[in-house]
Amino acid sequence: MASSTVTSSQPERPARPNLAFRQLRGRRSPAEFAALVRRAAREIGERVSCDARYIGRVEAGEIRCPNYAYERVFLHMFPGRTLSDLGFASRSSVRGRAARTAAGPAGPAESRGGSEPYESRETRETEETHHPLVLQAARNSQDSQEQYELHEPHEKHPLNHEESDVLRRAFMTGGGATVAAAALAPLGLTTGAAAAERPPRRAGTPEAAALEEAVRRIRLLDDRHGADGLYRRAAAPLRAAYALLDAGATRQTTADRLHAGAGELAISVGWLAHDSGRFDDARSHYAEALATARMTGDPALEAHAFCNTAFLARDAGRPREAVRAAQAAQRAAQPLGSARLLSLLALREAGGWAGLADRTGCEQALARAQALFERGRSDADPEWMSFYGEAELEGLEAQCWSTLGDWRRASRHARRAARLQDPHFTRNIALYTAELADDLAREGRPDEAAEAGLRVLALLDQVQSSRIQTMLAGTARVLLPHRRAPGVAEFLDRQRARRA
Incomplete structure (x- = not known):
């Protein structure tokens, strides 16, 4: 595990908190407010991947002016108000001619036509501007603009928060690997012959931001499309992240962000390996994240690493290890103050007990998970838990009952989850529906199982996941003796054709 050399000769300029925006959030948690932003975006046909971290950055003043998509969404949410009313600076003062004049002659990135996120321009230092990865990000950004004909300036920027139309087109035409290339290459977090020839300079704020954005994009793409095809592409940014740690950082705060970002990226890449059936690779990535957490004393990262290790151990047929890892995660998470995190970790423990055929232990852990979940969300909930809602609670409980052989109860929870x-x-949605199909098949309801299986097959035009395909193969084996039941033959034929 790499260590970094840190200097603090250039203290970071403190951002001015956006108190007006914080007041608008009211008593909602950042995650709840982010959900409202996403909903408002859908109402006007925008696509933004707003999360709790983005809301936190706005309120902390790190984002002085939102990009055009977020501007439209915010003005839709608060009709009659201007960006100034929402606590933002004018666009010209952050990005336009006045800002460039005040800053002096354009640097290399600007002269090539690259743009920067509005929130990072004011904190850029000369050394960071000329960092090899930053310059490569600008070049990649320009290449992407010429290749894909995107629609607005903010969509061409390597650190934007929207999944652009090109990503959707790339997935439908070229699969997960093409999506990963389109999403991750503009961030500059890649490794190749040119990067290997010279060691990178010390990292600064742009590199930390690029690393954090890589984690967000990988999670977003996995949520929508599954892991297959993403894994090998995502490994390159991870190697670049640890190269940044080797090179050191300009400031201690940047070093902390790099370590946390590298750890989260290792977990995200590990999950892609996990979901695509590469268990040994996943175990290695999770161990790497855990080592980073232990080295830096980061309990949140440690809890996340143990959480995923428990899940992997359950899937790999090591239920006792799953229980131990889940319990270790709960010990690490206890001081963090997130009831939802503890709820998820109790579900991980329940999965381990189910694998051990310990029904009592499983039921106790499930009851604890439900009680913790009912305490609601809080500001202490980690950003990566955005997936954990009532649907995931139901889905994980369904898996526990399925492991214990209680198919009726399992199918009930899987149906709720979907x-x-x-x-x-x-x-x-594809995962929960595949779980439902398998539970119904084993419960002795082949026609309903086939109907659910056909719904999953329809979703596989958008999702690439070895886990889901393996589940469907198991369901097909159970349904073979019931081929004459309504819908079963169609499901079996289509499932076989997809695997061919």
Whole structure:
């Protein structure tokens, strides 16, 4: 595990908090307010991947002016108000001619036509501007603009918060690997022959931001499309992240962000390996994240790493290890103050007990998970838990009952999970419906199982997940003796054709 060399000779300029925006959020948690932003975006036909971290950055003053998509959404949410009323600076003062004049002659990135996120321009230092990865990000950004004919300036920027039309087109035409290339290459977090020839300079704010954005994009793409095809592309940014740690950082705060970002990226890449059936690779990535957490004393990262390790151990047939890892995660998470995180970790423990055929232990952990979940969301909930809502609670409980052989109870919870899931999480809808199909087949309801299986097959035009395909193969084996039941033959034929 790499360590970094940190200097503090250039203290970071403090941002001015956006108190007006914080007041508008009211008593809602950042995650709840982010959900309202996403809903408002859908109402006007915008696509923004707003999350709790983005809301936090706005309120902290790190984002002085939103990009055009967020501007339209915010003005839709608060009709009659201007950006100034919402606590933002004018666009010209952050990005336009006045800002460039005040800053002096354009640097290399600007002269090539690259743009910067509005929130990072005022904190840029000369050394960071000329960092090899930053310059490469600007070049990649320009290449992407010429290749894909995107519609607005903010959509061409390597650190924007929207999944542009090009990503959707890339997935439909070229699969997950093409999507990953389109999403991750503009961030500059890649490794190749040119990068190997010279060690990078010390990292600064732009590199930390690029690393954090890579994590967000990987999670977004996985939510919608599944892991297959993304994994190998996502490994390159991870190697670049640890190269940044080797090179060191300009400031201690940047070093902390780099370590946390590298750890979260290792977990995200580990999950892609996990979901695509590469268990050994996943175990290695999770161990790497855990080592980073232990080295830096980061309990939130440690809890996340143990959480995913428990999930992997359950899927790999090591239920006792799953229980131990989940319990270790709960110990690490206890001081963090997030009831929802503890609820998820109790579900991880329940999965381990189910694998051990310990019904009592499983039921106790499930009851604890439900009680913690009912305490609601809080500001202490980690950003990566945006997927964890009532649908995921139901889905994980369904898996526990399925492991224990209680098919009727399992199918009931799986049905609820699929019905409750936010349409944004296409992969999870497919996963829960595949779980439902398998539970119904084993419960002795082949016609309903086939109907659910056909719904999953329709979603596989958008989702690539070895886990889901493996589940469908198991369901097909159970349904083979029931081929004459309504819908079963069609399901079996279509499932076989897809695997061919």
